[in-house]
Each structure stands twice: as structure tokens, then as C-alpha cells.
Amino acid sequence: MREMARRVARCGVGLIMGTATAAVELLFALMAGVALLPVAAWPTARRAVLRPVLAGARRLARWERARLAMWLDLRVTPAYEDVRALRYVACHWALGVLGGVVMLTAAIGIGYGTFGIYGWILLDGIRNPGSFVLGSLGGFFLVFLAVQGIFGVVGLEGQLARHFLGPRHQEELERRIEELSASRAAVVDAVTDERRRIERDLHDGVQQRLVALGMLLGRARRSQDADRRDRLLGQAHDESRRALDELREVAWRIYPTTLDEAGLRAALETVAERASVPVGVEYDVAEEPGQAVSTVAYFVVCEAVTNAVKHAAPTRISVAVRAEEQRMYVSVQDDGCGGANAAGSGLFGLARRVAALDGSLSVISPPGGPTLVAAELPCG
Amino acid sequence: MRVILAEDSTLLREGLVRLLTEEGHEVLAAVGNAELLLKAVAEDPPDVVVADVRMPPTHTDEGLRAALEIRERWPAVGVLVLSQYVEKRYATELLTGETEGVGYLLKDRVVQIDEFLDALERVAAGRAAFDPEVVRQLLGRTTHTDLLARLTVRERDVLAEMAQGHTNAAIARRLHISQSAVEKHTNAIFDKLELTGGEGYSRRVLAVLRYLGS
Numbered sequence: 001m002r003e004m005a006r007r008v009a010r011c012g013v014g015l016i017m018g019t020a021t022a023a024v025e026l027l028f029a030l031m032a033g034v035a036l037l038p039v040a041a042w043p044t045a046r047r048a049v050l051r052p053v054l055a056g057a058r059r060l061a062r063w064e065r066a067r068l069a070m071w072l073d074l075r076v077t078p079a080y081e082d083v084r085a086l087r088y089v090a091c092h093w094a095l096g097v098l099g100g101v102v103m104l105t106a107a108i109g110i111g112y113g114t115f116g117i118y119g120w121i122l123l124d125g126i127r128n129p130g131s132f133v134l135g136s137l138g139g140f141f142l143v144f145l146a147v148q149g150i151f152g153v154v155g156l157e158g159q160l161a162r163h164f165l166g167p168r169h170q171e172e173l174e175r176r177i178e179e180l181s182a183s184r185a186a187v188v189d190a191v192t193d194e195r196r197r198i199e200r201d202l203h204d205g206v207q208q209r210l211v212a213l214g215m216l217l218g219r220a221r222r223s224q225d226a227d228r229r230d231r232l233l234g235q236a237h238d239e240s241r242r243a244l245d246e247l248r249e250v251a252w253r254i255y256p257t258t259l260d261e262a263g264l265r266a267a268l269e270t271v272a273e274r275a276s277v278p279v280g281v282e283y284d285v286a287e288e289p290g291q292a293v294s295t296v297a298y299f300v301v302c303e304a305v306t307n308a309v310k311h312a313a314p315t316r317i318s319v320a321v322r323a324e325e326q327r328m329y330v331s332v333q334d335d336g337c338g339g340a341n342a343a344g345s346g347l348f349g350l351a352r353r354v355a356a357l358d359g360s361l362s363v364i365s366p367p368g369g370p371t372l373v374a375a376e377l378p379c380g
Numbered sequence: 381m382r383v384i385l386a387e388d389s390t391l392l393r394e395g396l397v398r399l400l401t402e403e404g405h406e407v408l409a410a411v412g413n414a415e416l417l418l419k420a421v422a423e424d425p426p427d428v429v430v431a432d433v434r435m436p437p438t439h440t441d442e443g444l445r446a447a448l449e450i451r452e453r454w455p456a457v458g459v460l461v462l463s464q465y466v467e468k469r470y471a472t473e474l475l476t477g478e479t480e481g482v483g484y485l486l487k488d489r490v491v492q493i494d495e496f497l498d499a500l501e502r503v504a505a506g507r508a509a510f511d512p513e514v515v516r517q518l519l520g521r522t523t524h525t526d527l528l529a530r531l532t533v534r535e536r537d538v539l540a541e542m543a544q545g546h547t548n549a550a551i552a553r554r555l556h557i558s559q560s561a562v563e564k565h566t567n568a569i570f571d572k573l574e575l576t577g578g579e580g581y582s583r584r585v586l587a588v589l590r591y592l593g594s
Contacts, residue, residue: 200439203464204439207464208389210488211392211487211491212391214490215392215490215493217491218399218491218492218493219398219399219493222493
């Protein structure tokens with residue numbers, strides 16, 4: 001109920017502001033019309049007059065967009081041409097007037113509805129209580145109608161804004177296709193990068209260890225001296241253990257099996273345990289997210305933590321994961337030296353992975369720190 | 381034998397240094413990238429250079445580029461290239477031009493210390509050393525299969541050994557046949573593969589390899 005009242009109040013304020021902007025817009029449209037009328041026949045002059053007019057329309061449309069988003073919770077995807085903005089400005093005044101009338105009705109309703117209370121306090125005796133009650137009831141009915149009217153006008157505002165300021169259906173589809181092809185290409189790239197990294201991990205890490213191990217064994221076999229042979233075999237034994245560790249590391253970097261077996265929370269805790277810097281994990285997700293989401297969330301945390309440890313020399317890293325309204329928010333903050341490059345291969349790769357899920361990744365890392373890597377992922 | 385090593389993995393580099401020192405060779409320098417390798421060779425040209433194909437900064441083929449440059453600028457220096465896996469392009473690039481004192485081994489071969497040292501000595505002495513796996517793949521991939529089809533199984537064996545850079549004596553030892561039998565086979569191979577002329581031994585071997593790699 002309170003939520004509802006707050007919403008009505010906000011929309012009401014938005015409509016009053018809409019009335020004010022509509023007045024400005026009407027004035028602007030009239031002046032623009034007056035300015036354009038004498039030059040309508042000459043294309044060059046028309047263009048010269050049109051340029052500031054369109055700039056003005058664009059600015060007014062931007063204000064409107066801000067008003068709609070702030071007070072009426074209407075978000076319109078920004079895509080419009082100047083001419084459409086001008087049309088919007090020219091049409092919006094009628095809605096402004098309507099909004100004003102609705103708000104006036106609401107004010108009158110409130111006035112009548114509460115008149116009885118004033119009357120009670122201000123007048124000594126009430127001669128005709130029945131008419132007061134009737135008047136109040138009428139006033140409240142008027143308020144009820146006005147509330148309906150507010151929602152009606154807000155709906156119309158939305159339609160008008162989407163019609164003129166939002167992308168047309170075709171455009172919207174085209175834009176979506178563009179986005180999808182871009183993210184598909186990015187996914188392919190990200191997978192290729194990943195393969196390259198795995199190949200490098202195997203060849204430059206594990207293979208080197210195994211060759212070194214083989215060399216130790218080979219030297220031991222060639223050795224005539226029993227003591228030396230023992231020492232070399234001992235080294236080889238150690239090396240074989242390190243090769244195994246390395247292999248486990250590589251396999252882990254390719255895919256953490258904990259993620260499947262014990263879920264995202266456990267996988268993140270393992271990341272924290274493995275880091276050489278204290279990592280605090282705050283996990284506030286009621287329901288285990290889908291596999292695609294948890295994998296990406298895991299890699300965001302893993303990569304961000306690895307990056308921080310490697311480049312920022314932090315003393316502490318805090319990881320927070322929470323889910324709200326079908327979206328998952330992942331943030332990794334460190335108190336290191338900052339200056340992380342969002343276009344660097346690691347973070348850029350992450351951004352691509354996140355984009356593939358229609359999410360977004362932001363990196364805030366001023367020189368001197370701290371660094372915040374935050375991802376927003378749609379889930380469900 | 382005086383050696384310069386170029387290998388970016390510290391672990392392996394140290395292992396190689398130890399190994400070569402133990403075997404009584406002199407390691408003039410052990411470096412981690414191609415640039416330092418060229419500098420070290422320019423300062424004091426060794427008998428042989430051992431270089432990893434992949435080195436920083438790009439980890440693609442810096443080592444190979446450096447090897448080719450060394451062969452061009454210091455023809456007397458033998459070059460043994462170590463590769464993670466068989467890359468026909470690398471082998472072919474090494475095989476074009478003068479082909480004395482060149483080697484191409486898979487990195488894993490280092491583990492077979494005897495074979496590795498043998499290959500290193502061959503390269504340092506101005507002969508060739510090619511990894512059996514490389515040769516096998518080049519043989520398998522050659523476009524002249526019709527010509528190769530004419531060879532007998534024994535002749536193929538001899539060709540493979542020869543392509544690795546072994547001398548007739550070594551081939552005879554490795555295949556447990558007499559040296560004259562090897563000579564007989566090699567002549568048959570050259571006839572069947574229509575290779576005429578050629579004087580030096582390694583030149584003939586490399587002619588075959590080049591032919592196979594083409």
C-alpha cells in the first residue's frame with residue numbers, strides 16, 4: 001500500500017513537471033514554427049534555421065528522457081533522429097495539459113475530501129454534517145479517479161516517448177541482431193583465446209616439467225657414481241610431483257570440477273583458499289544459478305583475483321556475489337595499486353564472456369587504486 | 381664443444397646446462413630469448429646453438445627466426461632447433477638454403493639423452509640431425525608418394541635413417557646390417573627417387589630431405 005502511494009506521488013510529481021516542460025515545449029514549437037515559416041521556401045536558409053531548432057529539440061528530448069526515467073520509471077532505449085525529437089516536442093504539449101488537468105483534479109479531490117476535517121477544526125459547530133460527509137466522499141471519489149488518470153497519462157507518456165524517441169520495431173530488431181552477431185563473434189574469439197592459453201599452459205608448463213624430469217632420469221642412468229645417481233633420482237622424484245601439481249593446476253584452470261560437484265559458492269571459496277592474499281567471499285544467492293551463469297561468474301572472480309594478485313599487490317580482496325530480481329551481481333574489489341587496463345587481454349576476454357550472456361562488465365581502476373571489477377549477469 | 385643455449389623455461393635451461401656441463405661441454409651462454417641469443421652469438425660464436433622455437437615475447441617462432449639468422453650470418457655455427465611439436469613449416473624453412481650443421485628435434489627427444497647428445501655432436505660437426513618423428517611425418521606427407529611407393533620396406537628404413545642425418549656407418553649399426561648393404565640400398569634409393577649427382581654425404585641426405593619436404 002505504501003509502495004503504491006509512493007509510486008502515485010512520484011508519478012504525480014513527474015506529471016506536474018511534464019506540464020511545466022510541455023509549456024516550454026509548446027513555446028519552443030511555436031517559436032520554431034514562426035522562425036521556419038518565412039524561410040520555408042529557401043532550402044539553404046531553412047537548413048540554417050533548422051539546425052539550432054533541432055539542437056534545441058534534441059536537448060528538450062534529453063530532458064524528457066531524464067524526467068521519464070527518474071519520475072515515471074519509463075526507460076526508453078535511446079535511438080531517435082532529430083526530426084523525430086522535434087515531432088515529439090511538438091506533440092507532447094497535449095499530454096502535458098492532460099497531466100496538468102489530472103493533477104488539478106487530484107488537488108480538488110484532496111481539497112474536498114479533507115474539507116470536513118478543516119471544517120471540524122475551524123468552525124465552532126457543524127450545522128449540516130450530512131453535506132460534509134457527502135462532500136468528503138465526493139472528494140475521495142475524485143482522488144480515486146485522478147489516480148486512475150495518473151496511471152493512464154503515464155501510460156500515454158510511455159507510448160508517446162517510445163513512438164518518437166525509441167527505436168522503431170525494425171530498428172530494434174536490427175540492433176538486436178547486430179548485438180547478437182557481435183557477441184557471437186566475441187564468444188568464438190574468447191574460445192579461441194582460451195584454447196591458445198590451454199595449449200600454452202600445457203606446452204610451456206607441463207611439458208617442460210616432464211622434459212626436465214626425463215632429463216634428470218636420463219642423467220641418473222648415465223651416471224656411474226651411486227651417490228650422484230641417488231641424488232639425481234631424488235630430484236627426479238620431486239620433479240615428478242611438481243609436474244603432477246602443474247598438471248592439476250592446468251586442469252583446474254581449464255575447468256574447476258568443484259563448480260559441478262559443489263556449486264558456485266564452494267568453487268569461489270576454493271579460489272579464495274588458493275589465493276596468496278586474504279580473500280573475503282560474501283555470497284548472497286538463495287538459489288544455485290544456472291550452469292552458464294555460474295561458470296561465467298566463477299571466471300570473473302577467478303580472473304579478477306588472479307589479476308589483482310599478479311599486478312596490484314593488494315593486502316586484501318573482497319568478493320561479493322548476490323542475486324536480485326533475476327540478475328546476478330558479482331564484484332571483486334582489491335586495495336591494490338589500481339591502474340588495471342580494461343582493454344588488456346584478460347579483462348577484455350572476461351568482458352566478452354559476460355557479454356555473451358547479455359551481461360555487462362565494468363572495471364573501475366584509477367591509478368593508485370582501488371580496483372573494482374563488477375559484472376551484472378541476467379539469470380533465469 | 382662450445383654451446384650457446386636459448387630456452388625460455390628456466391627449469392629446462394638449467395637442466396640442459398647441467399647436462400652439457402656434466403658431459404664435458406662448455407656452455408658459453410644460456411639465455412631466455414632470441415634477442416639475447418643473437419647478441420651472445422655475435423659476442424662469441426660457439427660451435428653449436430641450441431634454440432627453442434617458441435620464445436618470448438610472442439611465443440610463436442622467434443627461436444626459429446633467430447636460428448635462420450644465425451645460419452645466414454655465421455655459417456660455421458651449427459644450429460639445433462627444439463620444437464614442441466612437429467611443424468612442417470619449421471622443418472622446411474630450415475631445410476631450404478644451405479643445410480649443413482642443422483638439426484630439428486622434438487623437445488621431448490632431449491629426454492633420450494644419448495640421442496640428443498649424438499644429434500648435438502652431429503650438428504656441431506656440420507652434419508644434420510632430424511627427429512625421427514619429423515622424418516616420419518615428412519615421409520608420410522610427401523607429395524611424391526608415387527616415387528616413394530617404389531621403395532622396398534628396407535630401403536624406406538634406410539631412407540628414414542638417412543633423413544635423420546645419420547652416416548652410412550651409423551645406419552648400418554642402427555639397422556644391424558653391413559655398411560656395404562647400406563651403400564647398396566642408398567644407391568637404389570637415389571635411383572628410384574631419380575636423384576642424380578651430389579658429392580658430399582650430408583648434401584645427399586639433405587637433398588633427399590628437401591625432396592621429401594617439398
